[in-house]
Amino acid sequence: MSAVVVRVQPADAAECARLLAEASRDRHAVRIAGGMTKGYLGDARECDLELRTTSISGIIDHVPADLTVTVAAGTRVADLVSSLARFGQFLPLDPPHADGATVGGVIAANANGFWRSRYGGVRDLLIGTRMALTDGTVVRAGGRVVKNVAGYDLDKLFVGSLGTLGVIVEATLKVLPSPAATDGVVARFADAPRAFAAAAALVRAASRPAALVVTRGERGGWRLVIAARGDAHSVRRAISDAERESLARGGEIAPLTNELTELRELPARAVDGALVRVALPLAAQSAFAETGSRVGTFAALVADAASGIHRIHLIGDDDAVATDAEALVLAARVVEGNGRVERRAEQLRARLGAWPARPSGEALMRRLKSAFDPAGILEPGRSAVA
Numbered sequence: 001m002s003a004v005v006v007r008v009q010p011a012d013a014a015e016c017a018r019l020l021a022e023a024s025r026d027r028h029a030v031r032i033a034g035g036m037t038k039g040y041l042g043d044a045r046e047c048d049l050e051l052r053t054t055s056i057s058g059i060i061d062h063v064p065a066d067l068t069v070t071v072a073a074g075t076r077v078a079d080l081v082s083s084l085a086r087f088g089q090f091l092p093l094d095p096p097h098a099d100g101a102t103v104g105g106v107i108a109a110n111a112n113g114f115w116r117s118r119y120g121g122v123r124d125l126l127i128g129t130r131m132a133l134t135d136g137t138v139v140r141a142g143g144r145v146v147k148n149v150a151g152y153d154l155d156k157l158f159v160g161s162l163g164t165l166g167v168i169v170e171a172t173l174k175v176l177p178s179p180a181a182t183d184g185v186v187a188r189f190a191d192a193p194r195a196f197a198a199a200a201a202l203v204r205a206a207s208r209p210a211a212l213v214v215t216r217g218e219r220g221g222w223r224l225v226i227a228a229r230g231d232a233h234s235v236r237r238a239i240s241d242a243e244r245e246s247l248a249r250g251g252e253i254a255p256l257t258n259e260l261t262e263l264r265e266l267p268a269r270a271v272d273g274a275l276v277r278v279a280l281p282l283a284a285q286s287a288f289a290e291t292g293s294r295v296g297t298f299a300a301l302v303a304d305a306a307s308g309i310h311r312i313h314l315i316g317d318d319d320a321v322a323t324d325a326e327a328l329v330l331a332a333r334v335v336e337g338n339g340r341v342e343r344r345a346e347q348l349r350a351r352l353g354a355w356p357a358r359p360s361g362e363a364l365m366r367r368l369k370s371a372f373d374p375a376g377i378l379e380p381g382r383s384a385v386a
Contacts, residue, residue, distance in 0.1 A: 006048065009054065010055065012056060016132040018136060019049075020136065020167065020377075023048070023377050024134040024135070030378055030379070031050045031163075032051050032108075033052050034074055035097065035100040035105055037097035037100045037105065038105060038109050041109060042162060043353055044379065044381045045381040047380065051167065053102060053105075056074040057072045058075060064087045068172055068174060070171070071103050076099075078098060078099050084175055085178065091125075092174070092176050093111075093113060093121075094114060094260075094264060095109075095113045096113065096266070096267045097111070103171055104169070107122055107126060107159055108159075108163050110122050110159050110160030112309070114227070115210050119176070124174075125173050126171060126172070129168055129171050130168075131155075131168055132166055142155040142172065163382060164373065179235075180230070181230065181232040182228065183238075183239050184226055184227035184239070185254065186224070186254045187223065187226070187243075189221075189222045189223070190250060192289045193286050194251065195286075196214060196285050198245045198251060199212045199224055202242060207234065209226050211304075212226055212304070212306045213225040213263055213304060215301060216293050225263065226238075227256060266302050273316065274341055274348060275313050275314075275342045275344070276340075278332035279307075284308075285305060287335075291328075292310070297317070298324075299313040299314060321344075322348060325344070325356065326352070329341070340359075341353065341356065342354075358384065359385075362385060365383070366385045
């Protein structure tokens with residue numbers, strides 16, 4: 001990609017909207033950047049303007065009794081987490097790149113972590129947003145209280161939009177009291193069916209673990225990583241259930257150390273080869289994971305077994321990596337899932353696109369893009385329809 005011509009850093013929402021309107025008028029392509037942690041997403045093309053959101057930052061409103069926080073979108077997630085901790089609360093998201101990512105970037109990328117199993121994802125936790133649009137306006141959707149459900153849920157349109165519809169400048173999110181206890185175990189299995197069968201049993205369990213992750217590396221062996229959070233009684237029950245269901249399927253139990261942090265950061269580490277991300281029906285996970293682990297360029301697999309989100313890291317000859325990546329995305333489509341190439345090495349970009357298969361709902365996505373960004377200036381190439 002060529003160098004960006006101009007970099008701007010608006011101080012507030014109004015200035016952000018003004019800059020977008022000027023860019024739309026002059027047909028200047030705009031890249032939106034927060035913490036600069038997810039620039040690898042999509043097939044982004046060269047832009048005339050890079051709009052940084054990091055000056056639009058800080059906590060705007062926090063009502064601990066209501067379990068909500070309103071924050072400027074350029075705020076780092078790590079800073080928000082630290083602020084909430086002083087009130088004995090936490091943001092129930094654990095996205096990759098959490099040390100550098102901004103709140104707006106996490107929403108725009110729909111960057112969910114493993115806690116989605118217990119707490120839900122970005123869409124579930126987001127209750128209100130303000131957005132700067134290319135017509136120069138700043139609009140609000142949703143509200144600042146959990147029970148505000150009036151009107152259309154427009155703020156959810158921006159979840160996963162990758163900046164192609166407008167710039168998120170403010171977000172209101174649900175928060176929770178910090179858990180009194182945390183614990184976890186790792187179960188090692190001989191094969192994928194046993195690991196995913198144990199995970200499936202725990203997905204249905206009343207104890208609701210905070211995270212259920214199946215993983216396999218280059219050297220073989222399947223692991224189910226289970227984490228529990230909450231009051232002491234519920235955590236003990238979740239760990240007891242995890243050990244029972246794992247042992248019943250031949251698993252070997254070991255204590256949890258820092259495995260979840262390492263697995264969560266796979267998108268940050270996968271700078272070589274390609275990282276394929278697929279979303280699968282839960283029943284299709286085991287067979288797909290076995291297929292993915294047998295391709296010639298396989299390096300690692302990390303599967304959120306509670307949501308069906310799998311990431312497969314491929315390393316090797318560029319042509320072989322590209323072929324295997326395309327095959328895995330198509331394999332996900334065959335079982336009524338979907339997929340994309342989340343990240344790939346720079347030399348692979350010309351050979352391997354982010355969307356080997358066109359996304360479902362493409363026509364609707366194009367209509368939304370046309371309505372919010374009629375000049376087509378926002379993040380060209382970043383999404384399948386931009």
